[in-house]
Each structure stands twice: as structure tokens, then as C-alpha cells.
Amino acid sequence: MEKILVTGANGFVGQELVQVLTQRGHSVIATGKGPTRLAVETNGVRYVAADITHPFELQAIIESEKPTAIVHCAAMSQVDECEQKQKEAHNINVEATARLVLDAEEHNCFFLFVSTDFVFDGEKGMYTEEDDLNPISWYGQTKLEAEAIVQTAEVPWAIVRTCLVYGNAYSHGRSTIFSWLRDNLKAGRHCKVVDDQFRTPTYVNDLAIGIALVLEQRKTGIWHISGEEVFTPYRMGLAIAEMGGWDAGLMERVTAASFTQPGKRPAKTGFDIQKAKKELGYQPRSFSQVAAQLLAG
Numbered sequence: 012m013e014k015i016l017v018t019g020a021n022g023f024v025g026q027e028l029v030q031v032l033t034q035r036g037h038s039v040i041a042t043g044k045g046p047t048r049l050a051v052e053t054n055g056v057r058y059v060a061a062d063i064t065h066p067f068e069l070q071a072i073i074e075s076e077k078p079t080a081i082v083h084c085a086a087m088s089q090v091d092e093c094e095q096k097q098k099e100a101h102n103i104n105v106e107a108t109a110r111l112v113l114d115a116e117e118h119n120c121f122f123l124f125v126s127t128d129f130v131f132d133g134e135k136g137m138y139t140e141e142d143d144l145n146p147i148s149w150y151g152q153t154k155l156e157a158e159a160i161v162q163t164a165e166v167p168w169a170i171v172r173t174c175l176v177y178g179n180a181y182s183h184g185r186s187t188i189f190s191w192l193r194d195n196l197k198a199g200r201h202c203k204v205v206d207d208q209f210r211t212p213t214y215v216n217d218l219a220i221g222i223a224l225v226l227e228q229r230k231t232g233i234w235h236i237s238g239e240e241v242f243t244p245y246r247m248g249l250a251i252a253e254m255g256g257w258d259a260g261l262m263e264r265v266t267a268a269s270f271t272q273p274g275k276r277p278a279k280t281g282f283d284i285q286k287a288k289k290e291l292g293y294q295p296r297s298f299s300q301v302a303a304q305l306l307a308g
């Protein structure tokens with residue numbers, strides 16, 4: 012058991028991670044912007060409000076709490092928002108990460124950074140940890156720069172890249188691709204769904220377990236943690252419609268080009284997760300297994 016500080020604990024991944032880490036017996040200092048939005052605060056969790064762009068707030072928490080590891084999930088995570096607020100995105104995603112790495116060094120904490128498939132250009136797909144990075148969005152660019160800083164850390168570090176994370180809508184948060192598709196289909200609402208963006212969608216609970224495995228085994232370096240089946244959002248929708256007994260015809264199959272969005276999305280990402288399977292013992296569940304569970308709940 013150890014004491015782990017999590018940033019971005021109010022977010023989609025952060026909320027799940029806090030729950031999984033405490034279930035695994037760790038003590039968690041959950042940090043987020045403003046008041047807590049954690050659905051459940053169990054015994055092992057303490058929430059502390061901290062803005063990662065503030066020069067000293069996290070430093071003070073780390074100083075007093077003395078965590079053994081930091082998992083850095085906080086980010087400006089929306090591609091279009093990053094494109095439109097480039098300076099702010101850089102401040103949150105890059106400069107705050109650099110400060111947090113210094114804090115980790117000062118207090119000798121293992122540092123785990125959560126990154127994204129958007130560091131790739133989407134030409135090749137099924138990326139390994141060794142593939143060349145070439146982001147096509149400002150979001151991806153900021154995550155690439157943050158990754159580069161993490162790699163200079165003078166404490167053991169890990170970068171966990173993940174891809175199209177899904178699950179139920181989370182406490183006080185946005186919908187996820189899964190909950191959006193399910194809710195539209197269930198309500199009989201027409202929706203436009205992209206069929207030319209290929210990903211290996213990641214169940215949020217699998218991701219949280221993957222992060223815990225890296226932490227607990229003190230594995231360093233870069234790790235690709237995602238599902239292992241390739242889907243487009245449209246094909247996820249087809250599977251959900253079939254399992255839920257809903258009309259797949261409600262979905263209009265479209266291409267990404269039919270949307271005008273400020274930030275570009277890579278066409279074909281998805282991860283080769285062989286390294287995580289062999290070296291961490293990571294095993295994601297299949298999409299149909301997770302979907303059945305989420306639809307039943």
C-alpha cells in the first residue's frame with residue numbers, strides 16, 4: 012500500500028482512478044480544481060482543491076502529504092478547446108507538468124503522466140511505444156511537449172498513453188462516447204456518427220487498472236494502455252444498438268470531414284498493447300463484455 016497523489020481527480024479518468032486505487036488498498040490524495048466532484052469518497056481518499064497552474068498550491072500539498080507517487084491526469088483535454096485557447100492549453104498541459112515534475116524530484120516521488128494517442132498523426136494506426144510522434148492538433152502538441160519534459164525527470168517516471176476512453180457518464184461530468192451513443196439510441200434520437208476514425212477504445216476501468224499495474228510494479232518508460240479491438244464510433248454504435256435491441260438506422264453514418272471542428276483528429280490511431288500485456292499482465296476486457304455490463308447496469 013502506498014500514498015498516491017492524483018491530479019485531475021474530478022475528471023473522467025481521475026474519478027475512476029481514485030476509486031480503483033483505493034479499492035486496491037492505496038491511500039489517495041485526490042486533487043482537482045474547485046470543490047470535489049468525486050461520486051463516492053471512501054476511507055482511503057482525501058480530496059484537496061488545487062489548481063495545477065498555481066505556482067505553489069500542489070507543491071505545498073506534496074510537501075505536507077509526502078506521497079510516494081504522483082499520477083498526473085489533469086489536463087485541458089478537449090481538442091477544440093486547446094486549439095482555441097492555445098496559450099492556456101500550453102500553460103495547463105505543459106508548464107504545469109514541468110512544475111509538477113520538479114515537485115516530484117524534490118520529494119522523490121514516482122511520476123506517472125497520462126498521455127494520448129493524439130501525439131500520433133493517424134496515418135499508420137496500431138501504434139507501438141516506439142513509433143514516431145507527429146501530432147496534428149495543438150492538444151497533441153502540448154501532450155508531446157509534456158511527455159518530453161517527463162522524460163527528463165530525475166526520478167523514475169512512466170508515461171501511460173491511452174485512446175478513446177469510454178464508460179458511463181461520470182459524476183458531474185460530460186457524456187462519454189459510449190453513454191452518448193446509448194442515450195441517443197435508447198431515446199430514439201437521430202445522430203450523426205463518424206465511421207472513418209479508427210481507435211482501440213479503452214474502458215475507463217481497464218485504464219485505471221493499467222495505471223495501477225504500472226505504479227505498483229514501478230515500471231518505467233512508455234506504456235500503451237487501451238482496448239485491443241479496432242472500432243470507429245459508428246461501429247461501436249452498431250454493436251450497442253444490436254445489444255440494446257435499438258434501431259441502428261437512427262445513426263447517420265458520416266465522415267469526419269462532414270464536421271467543421273477547430274482541432275484536427277488523427278484518422279487512424281489505436282494501440283498495439285503487446286508490451287503492456289506481456290510485461291504488466293494487463294488484460295483489457297472485450298468491448299462486448301463491457302457493453303453488456305454497462306447496458307445491464
Ligand SMILES: NC(=O)c1ccc[n+]([C@@H]2O[C@H](COP(=O)([O-])OP(=O)(O)OC[C@H]3O[C@@H](n4cnc5c(N)ncnc54)[C@H](OP(=O)(O)O)[C@@H]3O)[C@@H](O)[C@H]2O)c1
Nearest residue numbers: 019021022023024044062063085086088126127173175176
Ligand atoms: N478521455 C479520453 O478519451 C482520453 C484519451 C487519451 C488521453 N486522455 C488523457 O487522460 C487524462 C484525463 O482525461 P479525462 O478524459 O479524464 O479528461 P477530463 O475529464 O477533462 O479531466 C481532466 C481534469 O483536469 C482538470 N483540470 C484542468 N485544468 C486544471 C487546472 N488548472 N488545475 C487542476 N485541474 C485541472 C479538469 O478540471 P475541471 O473538470 O474542473 O475542468 C478535469 O477534471 C488527460 O491527461 C487526457 O489528456 C484522455
